[in-house]
Amino acid sequence: MENSQGSISLNARRRVTKRGRRAVPYKLTAPAFVFVTLLLVIPLLMMLRLSLYRYDPVQMYVQALTFENYVRFFRDEFYQQVLWTTLWISAVTTMLCLVGGLAVAYYVARTRSAVMQRYLILAIVLPLFMGNVARTAGWIIILDNKGLLNFLLQKFDLASGAVRLLYTSGAVITGLTSVLLPFMIVTLNSVMHNIDISLEEASLNLGASGLTTFRRIVLPLLMPGIFAGCVLCFILSMNAYATPILIGGPKFYMMAPTIYSQMSATMNWPFGAALAFILISLTMVLTVVSAVIFNRSARAGVVR
Amino acid sequence: MGYQISRRGLLAGTIGAVATMAATRGVRAEGGQIVVADWGGDWNDRAVQFLEAPYVEKAGYTVVRDLDGFDQRRTKIIASRRLPRAPMDVAHMDDATAFELNALDALDKIDETAVPRLKDVIPLLRTPTFVPWQYSAWIIGYNPSKLKDGPKSFGDLWDPKYKGIIGLSNEHWFHHMECAALKIGKSLDNMDAEAVKASMMEWKKAASPRIYPNHLQIEQALKNEEILIAPEYKARILQFASDGVNVVSSYPAEGGITIIFGLVMPKKGPNPDGGKFYCNALLDPDGLAALVQKSFYSPANTKSVLPEAAAKQIAFTPNEQKALHNRPHAFWLKNRSDLLDWWNKEFKS
Amino acid sequence: MTGVGHIKFLRRIYVVFVWLVILFVLLPLATTIWVAFFSNKILSFPPEGYTAAWFVQAWNLVDFRNGFILSLEVAVSASVLALCLGVPAALAIGRYQFRGRELINTVLMSPLMIPAIVSGSAIYLFYIDVQILSDIQLAATFYGLTLAHTLIAIPWVLRLLVASLAGLNPAIEEASLSLGASRLVTFFRITLPVIRPGITAGALFGFIASFGDLEKSLLLVGPGRITLPIAMINYLEYRTDPTIMAVATIQILVIATALFISDRYVRLGRTF
Numbered sequence: 001m002e003n004s005q006g007s008i009s010l011n012a013r014r015r016v017t018k019r020g021r022r023a024v025p026y027k028l029t030a031p032a033f034v035f036v037t038l039l040l041v042i043p044l045l046m047m048l049r050l051s052l053y054r055y056d057p058v059q060m061y062v063q064a065l066t067f068e069n070y071v072r073f074f075r076d077e078f079y080q081q082v083l084w085t086t087l088w089i090s091a092v093t094t095m096l097c098l099v100g101g102l103a104v105a106y107y108v109a110r111t112r113s114a115v116m117q118r119y120l121i122l123a124i125v126l127p128l129f130m131g132n133v134a135r136t137a138g139w140i141i142i143l144d145n146k147g148l149l150n151f152l153l154q155k156f157d158l159a160s161g162a163v164r165l166l167y168t169s170g171a172v173i174t175g176l177t178s179v180l181l182p183f184m185i186v187t188l189n190s191v192m193h194n195i196d197i198s199l200e201e202a203s204l205n206l207g208a209s210g211l212t213t214f215r216r217i218v219l220p221l222l223m224p225g226i227f228a229g230c231v232l233c234f235i236l237s238m239n240a241y242a243t244p245i246l247i248g249g250p251k252f253y254m255m256a257p258t259i260y261s262q263m264s265a266t267m268n269w270p271f272g273a274a275l276a277f278i279l280i281s282l283t284m285v286l287t288v289v290s291a292v293i294f295n296r297s298a299r300a301g302v303v304r
Numbered sequence: 305m306g307y308q309i310s311r312r313g314l315l316a317g318t319i320g321a322v323a324t325m326a327a328t329r330g331v332r333a334e335g336g337q338i339v340v341a342d343w344g345g346d347w348n349d350r351a352v353q354f355l356e357a358p359y360v361e362k363a364g365y366t367v368v369r370d371l372d373g374f375d376q377r378r379t380k381i382i383a384s385r386r387l388p389r390a391p392m393d394v395a396h397m398d399d400a401t402a403f404e405l406n407a408l409d410a411l412d413k414i415d416e417t418a419v420p421r422l423k424d425v426i427p428l429l430r431t432p433t434f435v436p437w438q439y440s441a442w443i444i445g446y447n448p449s450k451l452k453d454g455p456k457s458f459g460d461l462w463d464p465k466y467k468g469i470i471g472l473s474n475e476h477w478f479h480h481m482e483c484a485a486l487k488i489g490k491s492l493d494n495m496d497a498e499a500v501k502a503s504m505m506e507w508k509k510a511a512s513p514r515i516y517p518n519h520l521q522i523e524q525a526l527k528n529e530e531i532l533i534a535p536e537y538k539a540r541i542l543q544f545a546s547d548g549v550n551v552v553s554s555y556p557a558e559g560g561i562t563i564i565f566g567l568v569m570p571k572k573g574p575n576p577d578g579g580k581f582y583c584n585a586l587l588d589p590d591g592l593a594a595l596v597q598k599s600f601y602s603p604a605n606t607k608s609v610l611p612e613a614a615a616k617q618i619a620f621t622p623n624e625q626k627a628l629h630n631r632p633h634a635f636w637l638k639n640r641s642d643l644l645d646w647w648n649k650e651f652k653s
Numbered sequence: 654m655t656g657v658g659h660i661k662f663l664r665r666i667y668v669v670f671v672w673l674v675i676l677f678v679l680l681p682l683a684t685t686i687w688v689a690f691f692s693n694k695i696l697s698f699p700p701e702g703y704t705a706a707w708f709v710q711a712w713n714l715v716d717f718r719n720g721f722i723l724s725l726e727v728a729v730s731a732s733v734l735a736l737c738l739g740v741p742a743a744l745a746i747g748r749y750q751f752r753g754r755e756l757i758n759t760v761l762m763s764p765l766m767i768p769a770i771v772s773g774s775a776i777y778l779f780y781i782d783v784q785i786l787s788d789i790q791l792a793a794t795f796y797g798l799t800l801a802h803t804l805i806a807i808p809w810v811l812r813l814l815v816a817s818l819a820g821l822n823p824a825i826e827e828a829s830l831s832l833g834a835s836r837l838v839t840f841f842r843i844t845l846p847v848i849r850p851g852i853t854a855g856a857l858f859g860f861i862a863s864f865g866d867l868e869k870s871l872l873l874v875g876p877g878r879i880t881l882p883i884a885m886i887n888y889l890e891y892r893t894d895p896t897i898m899a900v901a902t903i904q905i906l907v908i909a910t911a912l913f914i915s916d917r918y919v920r921l922g923r924t925f
Contacts, residue, residue, distance in 0.1 A: 131865030138681025146697035344887035
């Protein structure tokens with residue numbers, strides 16, 4: 001994300017620290033770093049330790065050093081399927097967010113009317129303030145058998161009976177995309193601000209079509225934003241809890257709800273902790289790998 | 305039928321009530337704060353309206369409420385065992401979790417010296433660490449207009465003529481297995497996991513029950529007539545009916561499965577005397593009688609008198625009461641994890 | 654030329670697509686507000702009639718009122734604290750090249766990576782252990798809750814501020830310094846105005862992240878305290894009547910008003 005920004009720009013916008021002021025960045029980052037380490041890193045390490053304990057039905061867990069929780073995951077096709085579902089749903093959602101987000105972000109950033117631009121952005125950001133639970137509840141009303149869509153379908157004779165829309169993977173993707181789009185739009189929009197409109201105007205003056213201008217001028221400059229937005233949407237989707245539970249239904253399994261279910265329904269904290277770390281590790285690995293690929297292709301001059 | 309008390313009983317009850325109030329008035333000088341953990345929503349609102357406000361807060365206590373999901377409540381009690389002080393005095397619980405917490409040695413014993421009204425409570429529902437409060441039973445609900453010949457026992461649910469019209473709540477997956485156990489063995493005392501699994505798969509093949517997340521979706525499905533039969537708590541069935549859904553209760557021939565809501569006191573609570581007072585106050589027969597008419601559960605206090613119409617609707621007849629089965633908590637504690645896995649993987653797929 | 658007509662058509666499709674996407678994002682909001690006025694006791698279409706009764710119900714339920722207030726208090730405190738911690742860190746990461754920069758950046762952004770349920774449970778257990786060792790209670794307290802929410806807010810402050818810093822040209826600052834202004838003056842009169850949109854955006858998103866959080870707060874709320882999302886999901890366990898939609902609608906109105914007012918002062922359209 002930020003690193004890719006620095007790696008791409010030709011004039012290094014970052015100061016190399018002079019001797020004597022070398023301590024400054026460390027002093028500036030120390031408070032936040034200590035805070036996050038204490039409040040997140042340490043508890044997570046404790047949870048990692050918990051994942052190595054043995055599950056006991058009555059005592060909840062027994063101190064031990066065992067990998068059986070992880071082994072259980074790798075042996076069990078069911079949980080692998082859960083992880084796979086989470087992965088492909090997240091991938092599809094991210095792609096949809098990207099397509100929709102690009103279209104909207106470009107439109108909003110380049111719209112002539114300043115008033116329109118201002119209020120459009122506010123309108124897009126507003127749903128974020130509602131929180132996932134309330135937004136997902138809105139989708140339930142729309143997709144339910146007695147909900148808005150079914151009502152319209154039947155009213156216009158497009159369907160003879162109630163069509164099951166809820167509790168399908170399509171519904172989950174729809175809900176997640178709707179919830180995550182504003183994140184993508186905002187990320188892209190902030191990068192759009194830094195793109196000089198005169199570049200596009202020059203391109204159009206030289207005879208290129210709008211589409212070509214977008215494809216060859218804007219898009220490459222947007223790359224850092226695209227990457228950042230995709231990573232964000234992907235992570236949020238992998239970790240999603242409220243939407244899969246409310247829209248996915250009892251037979252739909254994604255990782256975060258499953259983790260919670262293990263911890264709360266069966267009080268199997270060691271296994272739940274193991275699942276959590278598998279999810280976190282996978283997400284981190286995918287993010288790092290894509291960052292490496294991204295940086296490498298950027299440096300190779302794909303940004304043209 | 306169920307709740308008739310003689311005039312002498314009424315007199316004795318009144319004296320007892322006055323005596324209790326006098327006794328607790330003495331406690332009012334201490335008063336203080338009672339921390340209570342409960343579910344939120346209507347459940348808590350009714351407790352406050354009918355019992356906490358008139359009998360606890362009026363007596364001078366301040367009730368501080370921790371309203372959250374049941375999973376968090378259980379986790380907090382378990383996790384706080386090692387703390388010098390528990391985060392709450394009284395927790396509203398169901399019987400299964402109370403059993404589990406007791407197995408973890410997290411609860412204080414409560415007896416008649418601490419909570420005098422316990423002596424009026426239905427014995428079947430009591431344990432040394434659990435104060436029963438309201439109870440109901442897992443029975444069968446069905447749509448009487450669409451089904452002239454409704455199911456009369458859990459075993460009936462396996463009948464192929466009900467294919468596709470039975471709805472099951474995913475949240476209560478364990479009850480469905482208990483139904484299977486009752487169908488096989490007439491008792492929940494020696495549940496055999498393998499036999500139950502086999503029976504469940506037969507059920508799946510014969511009647512293909514549909515699965516919904518919880519009772520709210522069951523209610524919707526019954527209303528839309530997507531399903532015509534749903535095993536549910538009697539209290540829920542009555543609530544659906546009051547919401548306008550066309551459903552009646554059918555007490556199964558094998559006997560219903562109890563669900564008991566009550567109170568537990570975690571060890572080392574901040575105000576144990578306040579906690580005991582609270583438990584006793586919540587068993588107030590009149591307040592409880594008024595409350596259950598709203599909640600549709602049955603009162604655990606035998607001294608609670610319901611008006612006749614309500615009694616007929618809510619209460620269990622003596623025969624029905626005798627046929628009730630308590631859940632096999634020890635069995636579930638041992639097998640819960642595996643059976644939940646099986647439910648998720650084999651039955652639901 | 655046929656080319657022009659072709660392009661006009663494509664452009665029209667593009668605009669229609671954009672508006673469809675925007676509608677798609679706003680649809681749940683609009684539906685929520687609409688349904689909040691239905692008189693149906695169980696949520697379903699078509700509406701049997703219209704009523705404002707659910708709003709009265711929502712207002713009367715103490716949980717929702719208290720939840721709203723607590724969520725607000727925590728969100729504001731968390732974003733302020735996140736600013737105090739995050740702005741210096743963002744300045745360092747966004748403008749300096751130093752050893753360990755990548756590591757520090759990753760650690761500070763990590764709360765976004767971790768599923769909220771996991772971090773919530775981990776923090777809860779950690780608080781318990783802290784209490785056992787030191788007798789300081791953090792679980793079920795306002796401070797414990799705020800600290801956990803600050804954790805979610807920091808990555809947003811960092812991310813948005815660093816992105817905004819990328820547009821800052823150091824040449825201007827260097828010019829100011831070479832003209833004799835001190836570091837502090839330069840910071841307040843040159844740097845700060847430029848990054849103010851980034852700070853505002855970061856604070857706002859920190860607020861959003863905290864206000865809407867459900868999973869992290871589940872174990873950290875306590876007696877007498879409840880956050881709005883938890884109050885909502887508790888209610889959803891019992892009833893799916895339009896009351897929940899009324900609560901959401903009130904929430905939308907309050908937030909929209911707050912956004913609108915802030916926009917007058919900070920030109921929000923520019924910060925995102």
